[in-house]
Amino acid sequence: MITFTDVENNEYQAQCEIEKTDAVNGEKSLSGTIYFGQDVKANIAKGWTLFFLNEEYVVVTYTKNDKENTVAFSAVQAFFYKMSKTGLYETWNGSHPFSTYLDALFADTGYTYDNTASVAAFEKQDWGMSDRLSLFNDIIDQASVEFSVEGTVVHIVPAMGSDLSTIVRKKFNLDTAEIQTDNTSFATYGRGYGAYSNPDDTTSQRLEVEYKSPLYDYYYPKFGAIEAVPVADERYTIADNLLAAVKDKVDKGWAISLTLNLVDLQSVGYKYAMANPGDYITVIDENLNFSDKVRIIKVTSDYDIRGKRTKTEVECGSLSFSEQQKTSQSTLSNVAAGKIPVPNEWLTSQVQLATNSLLAARTQINFTDQGIIAVDKSDSNKVVILNSAGIGVSTDGGQTFKSAITADGVVAERIFGSLISGVAFKTESKSGFSLTLSSGTLRVKKDDLEFGSLTATTDGATGEPNGFAIWNQQGSIFSINQGSSTGGSLPVFQLPATATAENRQYNLYGSLMSPLVSKQPGGMWIYHDSKFNVSADGGNNAQFQVTVGKTSVWGDFYVYNGSKNAAQVTRDGIRATPAYELAENYVGDIGEGKTGEDKTVRVDIDPLVFDLINTDKPYQVFLTAYSDANFWVSERGKDYFIVSSDSPDSAFCWELKGKRRGFEDQRLVDTKDTYEDLEKMEGLIPNGDQNIQSNS
Template sequence: MLYPFFDPVSKNIFLAQAEIDRKRSVNGEKTLTGTIYLSDELIDKIDKRWSIKFGNETYIIDYAKQMDQGNRKILDFDATHEFFDVFTKKQIYEEYNGSHTFKWYLDTLFKDTGYSYNLSVDVDALEKENWGMTNRMSLFADLITTAGLEYEINGKIINIKKEIGSDLSTIVRKGFNLQDLNIESDFSNFVTYMEGFGAFKDPEDQSKGRLHVTYKSPLADTYGILEGEPKVDERFTVEDNLLQNIKNTVDNSIAISLDMTLEDLQNVGYDYAMAQPGDSIMVINEVMDFRQKVRIIETTESFNIAGIKVGTDVTCGSLSMTDKQQAADAETSSLIDRIANGKDKIPPSWLTDFIVQNSEALNNARSELKFTEQGIIAVDKNNSNNLVIFNSAGMGISTDGGKSYENAITAQGINATAIVTGVLKAIDIEGVNITGSKIQADEFSAIVDNMVPNPSGGNWIKQGESRLIVNGNSFEFSLYNNSNTNLGSLFMDRSGYIILDGQGHQVGGVTDEVVTSHAIMTPLYDRQGWGLAGFYIGVDTTNSGELRVVDKKGLPNSGADPSNYIYANVRARGFLQQSTEKAKENIKPIEKAEIYKTKALEIVEETKLYEYQYKGDANKQIGFIAEQSPRGILSDEGNAVDIYKTAAYLWKAIQELQAELKEVKANASRN
């Protein structure tokens, strides 16, 4: 597969074959390592700040090593996702102190970076001292670690969540889609019992006691009481929250990591979700007596030179080592066995992140209802900033004590920070980013505004728009400026025409000329000394089926006279005329041909050459005029000179001239 590499100095794109490994992890890491096969025709070097486009995302190359292997040159490279490069190369040149909201920190970091974020969890305000005066990547990583969150990169959007990934129904089993399995266990911190101490009941009189909880793991019945260090944190005021915290510590006190090599069975038709970083999957290996649900923390995918994924290595961590988790796994074991043995279908992926988060939020909420003149208000007992109001105007959900409602339903419509649904039916959908696996409609059209900041502040300014129209008969993509003038279009219909028209511009050195079996028009523009390049490539179906390259102004229409076409120059390394006898019939020496009634030498002698100019072209030319030339060197229609026929006549003329020369020499020797 040819991957595009971008040179930021020349602004050109170079194509090269490469073998690539892509590494992704739950900490947001996205990197590439690869090997490029260098060649003079494609790419012969990699330099500073070059980038590669892979999976519709840009990676900046930060390491390159060129090697000579005798008969070929190769180059090993490492590349980092553009997000990390941007955030590492942009600094915060101020220091801040005190407490700020998590959103304030993120807004400060993401400002003027070209990236935006989507925060799907509530995070308490953070107090930082001397925050700043370093690169944004270090500050961002510190925020994520402090808040105990994870993030993933999706194009230009950074999704920040409590945990990324989903709880999949995917099964990984030895002999099915699991090649290798390595299990590494660390028992050094294994505990079965722990106590937690929270806030004092009366801060003014600590003798009244404090919040105190204990937790004993079911594994204590087998391994005994192994006590962990007490959890002491006065910020805990709710018993359930503190108990859950120490329970998680005990249940995950055994550190287990798994390294696996998976088979991607989607390539051979199995309909199941291929695991991604953050996903939870069921791993079964009867040989090692292992049956456990685990979470993927890192994946490395290998792609061969054809761009085909040939392997996936994953690193996992155990979700839980308690009997409760094992019992939960056992409840689904019968279904798992049926699926793994081919007796049942693998169901779709289970609850998505949004559904899980919303379900937990609703089930765990402790609310106080207030009946007021505004309506019914439900207030979170643990955080009074979280409230829901319901009245005759609609329903609103606030996280700032009712100052604003980012999620609301009223007569004017619905506003929401995120909507997750199985089916969405609408007449018009407007959005900045719309992603998905399939869009189906009788006719689909989209208009995307090109907005730029207003230098004087206020609302952004519209600079133009992009329009996409797709239906059962045609595909059209067009660019317009703010005056509604078409800047360029790409159009394709069922008749086989692909037209690239308008003012168009070269993009990164990739040419716009694409040859199809029917017709193409390319834009008119100047390309660094190549001159005007607007032309039409098409097959003339009305006459001999010629492939013709015509100037844009000479685009042939139905019934047009080919003699009036304005043809463009064609430059190539060579032009080869098919000449094998396997492609010919009725072969005879030229002396016996009907077309050879006049000697070639006489034809050459009688055919005049002219100086002329093509219409619309100031350059002077020297050559033939079809109407004043012998039929034998013309095209079938008689309006063009056939270079191959002309060369053949010249060849024959030389032979005739050589024969006359021999005869003269023979006569001279006899005299």
């Protein structure tokens, strides 16, 4: 009996014949005919689901046959359906890490993922604004990974399946075989063309690579270079990525497809279970002169109304990866995924998966000289061995034990748990770079050279821990980096290799995005040995500069709600002498003079003062008598003025004020600042009380 569920989660039972399809990269679909179950046949509609072999499927099509009183339907695994019915409403361009694409695709879908494949960042153009499954399909070719779906977790690996010792042979367990080859796309040489050195100039130099396959020299004497269609894509900016695309196109241009009808030998005690998609098996058919190891791409099984498997068809082949992984849109395509941090709910699903697997297993126990051997009755590739050497778990019939516990330690491809506790942990790259976590300290090393560590700090007096520190060894670099669009990264904060404890140094490459605030007792210091500059135009020019004994300002200088003062030392302390303010921009000069016998005198304007003021505009001369006479200005010239008196040989003082060159028309200039702007300037207007005289 099969359980169907309607949109209100009401359950109904039915008996069906079902054809189930499993393929590499997770494709799972059903097609079936419902014979018994009147409620289902009468009411089946959009949004109905069913469970088959402990997996949920969504009904996508159904056809009612009144003559035979049956209903034919097709269904896809829930993951594919749900991903196809949710969209990503963003558009992305440029290069991003694989995990970044997948973070966006998996967000808020109810699905998480686990990745053990390494995928370099790659570029996309106008990626997005579509359903998530289509976008998933779009990146599988570039990622070249495979996956399986278990519940709400998608597992990503470099390649699915195992290399089995299963041999399928004509007249033994092989009924029929059909081999099809296609060499229309066969090639031994390829070229790739990527981005231009100047993206706006298509005549500039272009990224270019070429590739020769291992078969190049063999076929060259007869055919020369057998060339593939060039890869021409300006989105490629990294030579290695472009070369990989060319290599993939050349090496996978020769297609082989093998379709087999296998006799299910489980019922007669055959050692190995039916292989799964992704597994490699050896096929021998003397009639076709074929003997080779092939990979299972798709398994199609028929089940009768009692749930018994009656027929299995296996499709094997070595088609190009991008083509072999894709299935038709009618089965909602295939998927690839990438790395994310493991969330708590993911661990919960792993515990549930392990629990379900253990409780659902039906096991045959054998007692042998090798120890106790447990074999899964439904899949004899799953074997557990227990003996004096330890415990081993195998998925390839006992050929290898990738998960094991022995006296030498624990071997496992994955370890899941809420807490992993121990004395030391170490991870190491192929280049010898390693991270070691021991005694509460994380050390970064390359072979025997230690770069630095993350460790606790202690109180110098008591020795008690009081915090933690990240420190680098002298001669090494410590850097906090920001990832770039090309897949690399650039430093934002860095301790250079030249830094020492006696000469502490750091480099800041990023931009400050928050206020610069200091609580240092005694005030905040910003200093340099010779010159300190402040710029507000991106560092092109300084608007404020401090050197020894001098402060310079370029541009206008404003003082809000205060005065410009010179501090002078007096007998009663240091006193402020405010600057004289005018409504317009004037430059002045002061001097003394004396009229002659003719009661006049010419006063020449100092040439330097003349350079500062514009005498084409009216300037003012103020006179003060130092003798018993009357004085007036009888003439104002461009670079002089004449003072007259009513008595000869009379002394006086003069003050000249002229408009500053370049600022002749300025008068009470509007700063464009508002009261609201001033309120944002901390301390300028305490409590909102403007110290400004106004008529309003």
